[in-house]
Amino acid sequence: MPQGLPRKLRRVFVLQAVLAIIAVVTCMYVATVFARGQIASDWMQAEADRFWQELARDPAYPPPWTQSVNGYFVPEGADALALGVPATFVEAGPGRHLLREPGPSQRLLVQDGPGGRLYLRVTFHLMDRVGSWSLVIAALVAMGAIGAVSWLSYRIARRMVLPVTAMASEVAHWDPRQPDLDAIEPGQLPGEVGREVRLLGGAIRGLAERSQSFIRRERDFTREASHELRTPLTVVRVATDMLRRDPELPPRMQRSLDRVQVAARDMEAVVDALLILAREDEPVATEEVEVLEVAAEAVRIGTVLLDELGNSAVVDLTLVERATPVLSGSRRAMAVILEQLVRNACTFTAAGRIEVVVGDDRVEVNDTGVGMDRDVLERVFEPFYRADQYVGGRGLGLAVVRRLAGRFNWTISIDSTPGQGTRVTLKFPRAR
Helix, strand or coil, X not given: CCCCHHHHHHHHHHHHHHHHHHHHHHHHHHHHHHHHHHHHHHHHHHHHHHHHHHHHHCCCCCCCEXXXXXXXXXXXXXXXXXXXXXXXXXXXXXXXXXXXXXXXXXXXXXXXXXXXXXXXXXXXXXXXXXXXXXXXXXXXXXXXXXHHHHHHHHHHHHHHHHHHHHHHHHHHCCCCCCCCHHHHCHHHXXXXXXXXXXXXXXXXXXXXXXXXXXXXXXXXXXXXXXXXHHHHHHHHHHHHHHHHCCCCCCHHHHHHHHHHHHHHHHHHHHHHHHHHHHCCCCCCCCEEEEHHHHHHHHHHHHHHHHHHHCCCCCEEEEEEECCCCEEEECHHHHHHHHHHHHHHHHHCCCCEEEEEEECCCEEEEEECCCCCCHHHHHHCCCCCCCCCCCCCCCCCCHHHHHHHHHCCCCEEEEEEECCCEEXXXXXXXXXX
């Protein structure tokens, strides 16, 4: 699951940790700069106050001069530049100033007092190093603390969502007919299984059990109904066969019996398809299928249908033999599919020709009927779908036919042009 909850949580917590670290480091930097400025101002003012106090007791008291503090005192009326005061100090004027010079940060205090003006420069060698190292150490500690808290929070959150992720992954791979309900039991799930996960698991199990019940009922009903229909259909076919052998049967009655037989065969096709599809959860029973023989039988049934529709004189239905494939599968399934494709071609071809072409790995049913436009072609395999211009409809829908073909790993494709005809291809693994 490339975008599962654990990965999304990890990304969220990583982003949260990065933003928190940036915010904390920024706040610490701003606080450090502000604190250093305040300390510098207090330090310079303290040095200036002490100088003015000493100068009041001793007029010859020199201004402070150390590695960090350099002071200049200019008596009233004296030339500051002549006394060695830097020109930048003189130009600055009274007040506090930040000096933009290479090296450690420097601040300047220019203050007037009794008898003259004091220039006081403070260089923050030690304070810069202490402030920088303090900021780095504090930032590292903050990064470690935030990272640890975020990692622990992620681990806790991951343990909470891991059961849901595992459950979703398991359900995604379920076979609807045989879901593995034991796999979503609370004891089988990783992580911390809470009340919500148990409720979700219970709901999924209930849904799966109901789905299984519906599938079993549908399958059982299909089997029972199909078996029950076989007996009356057999009686109908046997009775019509016996009546058709009567030499004194009038032609009009003969045509009626032909229609009865076609209808009975249609119903048998539906019953056979339902029986095959009802056994989707059982192993496929295979046999050797002579495709050409099955196609010939489908053509014979199509000929009877054309007679019934009154189109036998204007529609030429032929079997084209290009190969004699023999494949492993279900003969009855092949018969049901080909008979339905031929029926469809006969139903929608008012004049022209229908060809059933048997090749090495396919059977094609080509007709010159009404054809289908793009919209109809895109929906032709949808269950119960019929375009408005197509009326009637007999036997199985193409949705059931494709599902029946898929039962044996065969594929059905359709190529159609409105007004020109349709080509339906049943493709199967290359026969021996």
